[in-house]
Amino acid sequence: MLRTALRNVLAHKARLLMTVLAVMLGVAFVAGTLVFTNTISDAYQKSSQKGYEGVDVAIAPDKKDDDAANPGDAPRLSQQLLDQAGKAAGAASAYGVVDGYSAVADKKGDLIGGGFSNRGGNYYPGPDGKDSRYTMTEGRAPKAIGEVALDSRTAERGHYKAGDSVRVSVDGPVRTEKVVGVFTTDDGNVAAGGTLALYDTATAQKLFGKPGQFDEIDVKAAAGTSQTTLKSEIDKILPEQAKATTGKKLAKDQAEAIEQGMSSMQTMMLVFAGIALFVGIFIIVNTFSMLVAQRTRELALMRAVGATRRQVTRSVLIEATIVGAIAAVVGLVAGIGIGAALRSVLNSTGANVPDGPLVVAPTTVLVSVLVGVVVTVLSAWLPGRRAAKIPPVAAMNSVHAAPTTRGLVVRNTIGAILAAGGIALVVAGAGMGGDGQGPMAFGAAVLVIGVFVLTPLLSRPLIAAASPVLRIFGMPGKLARQNAVRNPRRTAATASALMVGLTLITGMTVIAGSIQQAINKMAADGLRSDFVVSMGGGSARPLSPEVSKTLAKLPEVTSISPLRASPARIAGDSDSLTGVDPKAIRNLVNVDFTEGSFTALGGTKALIDDKIADDHGWKVGSTIPVTYEDGRKGRLTVGGVYEGNQMIRGVMVDSATVSPHMATVADFQVMLKAKGGATEANKDLLKKTLGENPAIKIQTKQDISDEIAMIFTLMLNMLYGLLAMAVIVAVLGVINTLAMSVFERSKEIGMLRAIGLDRRGIKRMVRLESLVISLFGGVLGLGLGLFFGWAAGELVATELPTYELVLPWGRMGLFLLMAALVGVIAALWPARRASKLNMLMAIKGE
Known part of the structure; x- marks a missing residue:
């Protein structure tokens, strides 16, 4: 059986190449992540040890x-x-x-x-x-x-x-x-x-x-x-x-600390490696299922001459082990190269990493080999088990047992229960606020599995919906639709690989776009100032009081207030006081009061946000015991209660009240309004007044939104890049399925050629079949992605009151177009191969 397995691997080099590539890409991602993070961590640790060499x-x-x-x-x-x-x-x-x-x-x-x-x-x-x-x-x-x-x-x-x-x-x-x-x-x-x-x-x-x-x-x-x-x-x-x-x-x-910091990056990258491997599982299952189907006569003959079911299953698993081992070794080598390349990319961005050797730990080698072999063997187990159950006589007579009605009913029932349970958990998690992350994540996993189980059932009506468009292409279009639904399980596995990637991409895009819209609204609603001045590298860095004094002298500045934070103990709780100019602040921030107003601010009267008021049961006139930064104790009186937001919240007091207690009097921001508003001319004037200082940021409301948007865009692009691996694996899956399908249907294609369908028609048929399968996966991915994006947004909304769902129709159309492009690209080689089949040899072939 071992010799038979080895011969089968060598006999199907082209068919198994795509499987090797799918596993190899996932393993390379895992190995590259481990090599990269271990290398960076080791370099920083050795650098830090050097820094403490002279310190006992x-x-x-x-x-x-x-x-x-x-x-x-x-x-x-x-x-x-x-x-x-x-x-x-x-x-x-x-x-x-x-x-x-x-x-x-x-x-x-x-x-x-x-x-x-x-x-x-x-x-x-x-x-x-x-x-x-x-x-x-x-x-x-x-x-x-x-x-x-x-x-x-x-x-x-x-x-x-x-x-x-x-x-x-x-x-x-x-x-x-x-x-x-x-x-x-x-x-x-x-x-x-x-x-x-x-x-x-x-x-x-x-x-x-x-x-x-x-x-x-x-x-x-x-x-x-x-x-x-x-x-x-x-x-x-x-x-x-x-x-x-x-x-x-x-x-x-x-x-x-360095190791812990790197572990979060490592975990994130390994999650995406896991996604790529998960997508690869669909390809492996598809590949071995088709190989088993194409070798039914051979397997039946083995059974007839005395091979047991266990031996047939073992033969398939040995093939999977060999394929997995090859993919793991190649993936490990590629991963080492990826790790080195990532370090070079990091250095090229200006984030120079301390010099050090490339670290390939024994655990990296072990994990890479285990991942490659285990994923492949587990994925091939079901097709191997199915192969062992083929009755020898039925297989010898080429009678392929179709799935029974009972089997389909059981599958669809299980899928419906999982999908309904997943939806229920996700919706329940969305309504639980900050505590709903666990149920939502579990529900999302259950829902994806449920949809995958139901995909064969869903494929027929969804692909049938494309019939009017396919009719435009005549007979190749009709044949493409029939081929796509001929084996629903195979179509489902192929489409599901693409579905997983597009689900994540769509969901992240929905969340990112909605958060950006919420931030824009928050900045517009919370700020009335034209400009916000702060130190670069973080708004919490101390800013000299001289900055606000210098800007206040400009005739173009109509209203200005420095904001300074001072640690304090408020009613026994560690908190901070925000010092402001009581006369100017009303013109610079925009908040709604539930009690009182800005006119009460000054002296020992403070304004508090509604959350603090609710937590302590305070209202206008309440007395607040406070311990200042220098340890002195005092009392503040609540002059007003306002609705806090992400831009303005906490306890506001007169700067003159808090400054005498600060160890170092410094601001963290300066807000101001200028004649003519937030114009480029006014911004240039402020820059020149402050000596063209590179360390100081002068931002409008739009600049603040754009800065946050840039962070989200960078993160989103990184996630797109990481998910690209899953999409590439999905493309390999479509190519693999089509190529093996062409081989499986070579006699049929030969007959079509014999009765008049030319090479162009054959190519069009294969391409349209690929396009339909890819779009089917794309539609499922978009639907799930929108649902998950909505649900995750409900959790975000509990922390970001201005959050509202924004559907990125343009990008969704682009994603669907991308799915179509995947189908077109994936069909190039299989379509060419199908069109070049010799019709007489194909008809004659077994």
């Missing part, structure tokens, strides 16, 4: 989570603690670390690093005058205000060298500094494409609002002193809100 113990502020602690951040570390750490038993040296945001512009004025990780720090010379964290390759370390050193990658990208002037921004206003040195570093953020600018310690503390203070103190152990021993000594001198950690623990924690 690190001291950092430790925020205590109790009512006694101030709501603000833990106190930074003092110079006194630094001196004590350097003198601790077992300590060789200690240096203080100052960290903050520092954006660097290139010579054209554009931001280097794109806001990804623009960091600033301090150069802290040791007894030898050098900082062990950084190696100067050009010039010297900064020693005074107005001097800066850049990392070598940033200097290269900005074309800077020692002696040049560079424009930087720490909290808004532009500063012109002199580049006095260029250095190398093992900092992982720099390796990943970020920038690092170093100042002398005093300047860094002043720029980042930390005079005389440090964000971290790193201690180097003396020879013969272990990190654990040194930590024990350091613990004795620590203030209450500080903690010490060994360098090994820090490196381990960072490695785990």
Whole structure:
């Protein structure tokens, strides 16, 4: 039986090639994902370990989570603690670390690093005058205000060298500094494409609002002193809100964080690899079913000469194992290439990955081989079992047992129950809000399986609906329709492969389009300001109060309010207060009040959103106990309750009330209105007033919507790219089914040629059959995708009140056109092969 299986594999090379490709693509995706994520994770982990080589113990502020602690951040570390750490038993040296945001512009004025990780720090010379964290390759370390050193990658990208002037921004206003040195570093953020600018310690503390203070103190152990021993000594001198950690623990924690961060990407990519493999299952089942059907005489003869049912099944499974093993090995090799290519693509986008070898872990090899073999064998088990049940005499007489009526009734009943149950679960999940994700996901899986089971039943009426169009093509069109419904199970499996891909693509498109519409509406409804000013790389970055003061002096600015957030404890709960200008804010935001109005805002009177009011049972006149950022306690009075949204929510107070309690007075946004509205001329004026600052974003409502839309578009395009694998596999499935169908019907095609159907008619018949099957799968995919898009949107609507379903008719038409194109492309080779059949040989052939 083993020799027979091997001979069958070699005898059907062309037929099994498509199956190998289908499995290989899925395995390649799995292997490529594992190689890529393992390589990136390993490179970052080794880079982070290098960064901690000179750190034996690190001291950092430790925020205590109790009512006694101030709501603000833990106190930074003092110079006194630094001196004590350097003198601790077992300590060789200690240096203080100052960290903050520092954006660097290139010579054209554009931001280097794109806001990804623009960091600033301090150069802290040791007894030898050098900082062990950084190696100067050009010039010297900064020693005074107005001097800066850049990392070598940033200097290269900005074309800077020692002696040049560079424009930087720490909290808004532009500063012109002199580049006095260029250095190398093992900092992982720099390796990943970020920038690092170093100042002398005093300047860094002043720029980042930390005079005389440090964000971290790193201690180097003396020879013969272990990190654990040194930590024990350091613990004795620590203030209450500080903690010490060994360098090994820090490196381990960072490695785990990197691994955890990569695991989410790995999981997402593996999900799409799984989808591609799931689509491949339809092809494998179809292929082996058709191979078994074409070899009924051979299998019957084997049964007649003594082969048992188990041996026949085993023969088919051995073929599947060989095919799966070949596909797995080829897929693994292709996956290694994909992993290397993905790293190169990542580097080409500017997100430079630390150097390191390509990692092909033993688990990657094992998983790839297992996935390829197991998926193929499991998919071939049902056709193998069906082959073993063929009665020898019936098969020898070419009597192919059609599915019984009872079997069809059972199949359709099971399919209907699964589909109805899936619909019920999805609808129930849609009505459960945030708790409905689990039932909805399970219901979606059940519904897809139910539709797949019902697809043979659905194929006849849906394909029959295309009859009027097919009649236009005459006899080839009529024959194409009959061929498409001749074997409903085969048609169903072929169409289902395409259905899965289009279901996901359509569903994601519906959700993305609806969310974008909701964001546009939210920005339009929530904001009345013409412009919103914030720091690049995230709106939460501190913005100097000087920015709003500078803009307020412009005669074109008619109304302006800075927004500043301060951590606070409100009625015992950790929260924050948003400071605003009480006179200007009413002209800049658009909210509906359930009680009170903006006129009540000022002094100790606050405005709260309706959610906070409902949670605490507060209304106008209620007193709110508050603990400010600096630990002082006070009371606020509710002056109004408004309907919060994604743009405006929380507790609003007068900036004059909250600012005295802030450790560093800074804004996170500035809203303003200008004469003439949100025009390009006004935007250019604001940019020039702020010194053409590359680190500051000046956005209109449309800009805010477009920025969010760009993120959604990028994510959607990535998902389209990942799903393209499933679509490619589906195309292979259509090609495979048609090619084997042509072989199966070669005698029939020969007869059609003999009675007058020319080669062009044969080609048209095969192409139309492919087109009908593909469109059938496309229609099912669009229908399921719309349903899932609606259901998922109901969950989104609970968090996004402006959400409403938007049907992307244009894109849906494009997807249907894509399905048709898949059918046309997939039919090229089978149609050509069918038209070239020798009619006499085909009629004569068995």
